[in-house]
Amino acid sequence: MAPSPSPPPPPASGAQYAHQFLNTALSQRGPSALPYAEDVKWLIRNHLVALADAFPSLHPKAALFTHNDGRAAHLLQADGTVPIHHAGATYNLPAVIWLPETYPRSPPLVFLSPTRDMLIKPHHPLVDRSGLVANAPYLRSWVFPSSNLLDLVRSLSHLFGLDPPLFTRSVAAPSPTPPPAHPAPPPAAASPAMRPEAVYAPAPRPYRFPASPQLAARQPPTEDPAEVFKRNAISKLVDTAYADAAALRTAREAEVDSLFAVQAELRGRGEAVNDGVRRITEEKETLERRLQDVVMATDVIEAWVAENRKGAADDTAEAEGAIQPADVLSRQMLECTATDLALEDTIYALDKAVQEGSVPFDGYLRSVRALAREQFFQRVLCTKVNNAQQQAQVARMAARAPQYAS
Structure with missing residues (x-):
């Protein structure tokens, strides 16, 4: 029997619904538990809640993900659209952000999911032909635990605004559509690992993106030199910032490695101290048992001496004549x-x-x-x-x- 469809989310903010959904999803135990480490589940929840609060168009879900080697696992994802600003207009890029089993120690997987009337821009510096965002600077410089989904989406929104990775097939003038403030997605089938009321999928929206220069019938207008300089300056600053972040990441990784080495040494010393305390405790117990035996033997000897002290004088005289x-x-x-x-x-x-x-x-x-x-x-x-x-x-x-x- 097919699972019952999940009801639409309650009339609350994205952060509130994400909070309710993630509390239910991450609290599962047993075969239906999500494959994340227990010590990072609270951090995963905070990342998704902050993302839903800042970008209501991205909704947390649990779905089946198939790895390249054929393995399948139920993972968390943020599904929806990423707003960008290009040429003075706002566009919505359909995207899915998957959280792998090793998240947040490893970066998430970001995929663009273009609709039927959209194409992925060939030779885009950040997105490959399959829609995987593989060369984003923020993903390359991902550092645990400071990196998070909110900063990642903000970085992608800025970079995609400078160079949109998707375009429509038609050459008509673009008609940008801002993302709705409170999307109302229809019910969808529940994931087997989660309860039916905790999963839903957003409804499709009319996406319109600027036409590709390769498909346009007319020549693009000449760009303003000031805008070109501004864009190049921003790109240079972004590259510099990410280079500094990469250098800082290397330094922090070296520092973390040294701290791990110190932690391992302290752990070894702690084990040695515990072993020494255990041996001392055992020796103390042995000495206490021996002390009890000596006390008992002393009592016996004192009783014997008290009993035989009466005839000591007579025994001395007899001892002198004994030889x-x-x-x-x-x-x-x-x-x-x-x-x-x-x-x-x-x-x-x-x-x-x-x-x-x-x-x-x-x-x-x-x-x-x-x-x-x-x-x-x-x-x-x-x-x-x-x-x-x-x-x-x-x-x-x-x-x-x-x-x-x-």
Whole structure:
């Protein structure tokens, strides 16, 4: 079943109707959504609303566009006429401005759609034989996000006024017709991607353009030198302005590239910082778990110490008697060694005392002499006891030798 025709637009300004239509069109989701990036849909809406407000003859629509490679997509367009001023009269050029999928980062596609009684001027500097406006300076110097549809149409209107790209087949005197202030287009079939009430097409108007010089029967009048100079001066200024815009675009692109590089570096540093924060957080959690384990172990040890502190004095006495020498030589060896170490500690204490001035030097010498003599005797005794222990061990080993031999 064919879709129901869309009703004519309400009696409102072009900007109001464009606002309502674009709110509906750009809010679609799912299979019926228009193929534009979400971050630029608001900018696309603003471009079309501003264009409809300044040029009511251009209406936003959604239609099927077929690319050169055969792909088809539902895209937005501004369909209608572009007013121009030529030779003191106003004319309306039928045109369609398509917004490709990559708009507004890439320029739109502008086509002139001449009626049956119109022809495209051969070898026009801005329009090719198919009606595509391919060499317009504004399109060549398109810069995102500053470039927009309103300035594009204004530039095309000015340039086409200097050199109209369309002319009528007849050679009769032109009868210019100004564009109506509020066109009332008839209903048209709805696009499959949009709701039926959001799409409409403008009605055809009687277009009249100046006859082509190639088809005119009479010679064109001689132009005024002042007008020629003025037109050449305007063309020169336009070329200069677009050259400056192109140079500015190159500089801005280089600046944008550098900013993108800085943004990428900052993004990388942010990821590194986030990774470091994540590792620190994990290490903090591990340390907190270890701290809990240490606290629990400390509580256990403190409880054990409190429980076993009561019998500490008794345990000290028992510890002193827990180790007994094996024989008389071992006891004598233990006593000699303990005496030797005690004398060594006493001599060291006397050295520190005489250095600090706590002990007189003559008393220090007497005490050290007596302690050294006693230490000498203890060391000699230790040597004798050690020799006796070795002889006793050898005797025990010799006594056990026959047992091993048998």
